[in-house]
Amino acid sequence: xxxWFYNRKHLAPPKKKKKKKRMFHIKPRTIFLNAxxxxxxxxxxxxxxxxxxxxxSFLEAAKMPEKKLRKLVFPFEDLERHLSSxxxxxxxxxxxxxxxxxxxxxMFFTPSKNQKIDYFTSAVRMDHAPLITQSEVxxxxxxxxxxxxxxxxxxxxVGKSSLIKALFSLVPETxxxxxxxxxxxxxxxxxxxxxxxxxxxxxGYGYKAPKxxxxxxxxxxxxxxxxxxxxxxxxxxxxxxxxxxxxxxxxEEFGLPYVLVMTKIDKAKQGELLRHILEVxxxxxxxxxxxxxxxxxxxxxxxxxxxxxxxxxxxVTGNLKLEPS
Ligand SMILES: Nc1nc2c(ncn2[C@@H]2O[C@H](COP(=O)(O)OP(=O)(O)OP(=O)(O)O)[C@@H](O)[C@H]2O)c(=O)[nH]1
Ligand SMILES: [Mg+2]
Numbered sequence: 026x027x028x029w030f031y032n033r034k035h036l037a038p039p040k041k042k043k044k045k046k047r048m049f050h051i052k053p054r055t056i057f058l059n060a061x062x063x064x065x066x067x068x069x070x071x072x073x074x075x076x077x078x079x080x081x082s083f084l085e086a087a088k089m090p091e092k093k094l095r096k097l098v099f100p101f102e103d104l105e106r107h108l109s110s111x112x113x114x115x116x117x118x119x120x121x122x123x124x125x126x127x128x129x130x131x132m133f134f135t136p137s138k139n140q141k142i143d144y145f146t147s148a149v150r151m152d153h154a155p156l157i158t159q160s161e162v163x164x165x166x167x168x169x170x171x172x173x174x175x176x177x178x179x180x181x182x183v184g185k186s187s188l189i190k191a192l193f194s195l196v197p198e199t200x201x202x203x204x205x206x207x208x209x210x211x212x213x214x215x216x217x218x219x220x221x222x223x224x225x226x227x228x229g230y231g232y233k234a235p236k237x238x239x240x241x242x243x244x245x246x247x248x249x250x251x252x253x254x255x256x257x258x259x260x261x262x263x264x265x266x267x268x269x270x271x272x273x274x275x276x277e278e279f280g281l282p283y284v285l286v287m288t289k290i291d292k293a294k295q296g297e298l299l300r301h302i303l304e305v306x307x308x309x310x311x312x313x314x315x316x317x318x319x320x321x322x323x324x325x326x327x328x329x330x331x332x333x334x335x336x337x338x339x340x341v342t343g344n345l346k347l348e349p350s
Contacts, residue, residue: 077194077195077197078194078328080097080327080328081191081194081195081197081328082131082135082195083098083124083127083128083131083332083335084128084131086098086328086332087124087128096329097327097328097329097332098124098127098330098332098333099121099330099333100290100322100323100324100329100330101114101117101302101322104295104298104299104302104322105117107295107296107299108299112303116306116309116310116318116319117306117319117320118319119317119318119319120317120319120333120337120340121350122333122336122340122347122348122350123348123350125348126336126345126347126348127332127333127335127336129339129345130332130335130336130338130339130340130345131195131332131335133218133219133221133335133338133339133344133345134192134193134195134196134218134335135195135196136195136196139219139220140218140219140220140221141217141219142193142196142199142216142217142218142219143196143199143216143217144199144200144214144215144216145215145216145217145223146214146215147212147213147214147215148212148213148215148241149211149212149213149237149241172223172251173221173222173223173251173253173342173343174215174222174223174224174225174250174251174252174253175222175223175224175225175252175253175254175255175256175338175341175342176213176224176225176226176227176245176246176252176254176255176256177189177224177225177226177227177255177256177258178227178229178230178242178246178255178256178257178258178272179229179230179257179258179259179260179269179272179288180229180230180231180232180258180260180266180268180269180272181207181208181209181228181229181230181231181232181233181234182205182206182207182208182229182232182260183229183258183259183260183288183289184203184258184260184288184289184325185210185226185227185229185258186201186202186203186204186209186210186226187203187288187325187326188258188286188288188323188325188331188334189201189216189224189226190203190325191323191325191328191331192224192331192334192335192338193216194328194331199216201214201216201226206233207229207231207232207233208228208229208232208233208234208235210226210227210228210229211228211235212228212235212241213225213226213227213228213241213242213245214226221339221342221344222253222338222342222344223251224338225245227242227245228241228242230242230268230272231266231268243275246275246276246279246281247279249279249281252281253282253341253342253343254282254283254284254338254341254342255276255281255282255283255284256283256284256286257269257272257273257276257283257284257285257286258285258286258287258288259285259286259287259288259301259305260287260288260289261287261288261289261290261292261293261298261301261302261322262289262290262292262293262297262298262301263301264297264300264301264304264305265301265304265305265308270308273285273308273312273313273316276313276315276316277312277313277314277315277316280315281315282315282317283315283316283317284316284317284319284320284321284337285305285309285316285317285320285321286320286321286322286323286334287301287302287305287320287321287322287323288323288324288325289324289325289326290322290323290324290329290330291324291326291327291329292324302320302322305320306320321333321334321337
């Protein structure tokens with residue numbers, strides 16, 4: 026535990042010597058709710074009218090030739106053929122839905138009268154894990170299942186917000202801010218996906234992490250109310266870093282069910298990417314208990330792996346039953 030406490034500090038911004046003592050005591054729930062009007066204003070005023078990317082929808086993508094489509098939906102399949110037959114790749118095919126399931130999953134990410142997808146709120150501190158309680162849920166006319174959450178964590182700049190933006194690309198007016206500058210997301214941003222689930226974009230750890238990262242993110246993960254799955258993002262173009270390994274240890278220590286997602290796969294050369302993927306898979310197999318054995322590969326730029334991830338999220342939140350293959 027002592028070792029872990031020491032290690033965890035690496036996830037916090039490097040320059041801070043120790044956690045600041047709290048100067049005042051306000052009920053955490055009050056802090057949480059107080060933060061809302063200001064943040065909602067800043068987000069809604071900067072909304073712009075955008076149009077969908079041509080690959081935002083699987084239905085559109087499905088018009089391309091099947092070989093190209095499979096490469097987009099299952100990016101590992103294309104890489105796999107470069108591997109020696111001695112490499113066991115069965116874990117990479119554990120979650121392999123059919124195109125019909127992927128099409129059905131897209132309905133959850135498509136706005137309609139009954140499926141409102143929107144930014145809900147932000148939080149800066151979660152000392153005692155304030156919840157979107159059932160009463161708050163009903164106040165907001167949200168169903169019980171909207172309280173099911175999935176969250177995205179990873180190093181600053183790994184592509185968390187970009188991936189969420191790609192997942193929500195069928196609702197381009199839902200503003201998810203991305204930036205070249207590390208440390209851009211400073212608060213936990215909550216997005217509700219109809220009555221299906223809530224998705225949380227987290228600030229990044231490591232370089233330029235917000236000063237209250239440990240209080241905020243680690244406390245949230247540790248208390249994890251209604252947290253169905255944590256998606257831990259690793260930059261596929263640089264591979265596992267020290268901070269990623271610490272984050273894996275953290276997920277293990279908290280007993281979280283989590284999934285590793287390799288981002289920016291468009292940026293890496295194939296050989297390099299395969300090396301990073303196999304390294305991640307080796308770590309999953311030999312050092313984890315709570316991690317789903319299959320790493321997911323995505324490019325938020327090219328939409329590779331994004332439809333598959335939508336399907337996985339719809340499935341693990343209990344909204345989509347897969348058809349037997
Ligand atoms: N080539 C490529 N660039 C990406 C991809 N995803 C994100 N990026 C770029 O990486 C940078 C960081 O993206 P963000 O999504 O803001 O990263 P983040 O993890 O949310 O960062 P913080 O909020 O600072 O923790 C931006 O310049 C993105 O355009 C990808 O799939 N491919
Ligand atoms: Mg971000």
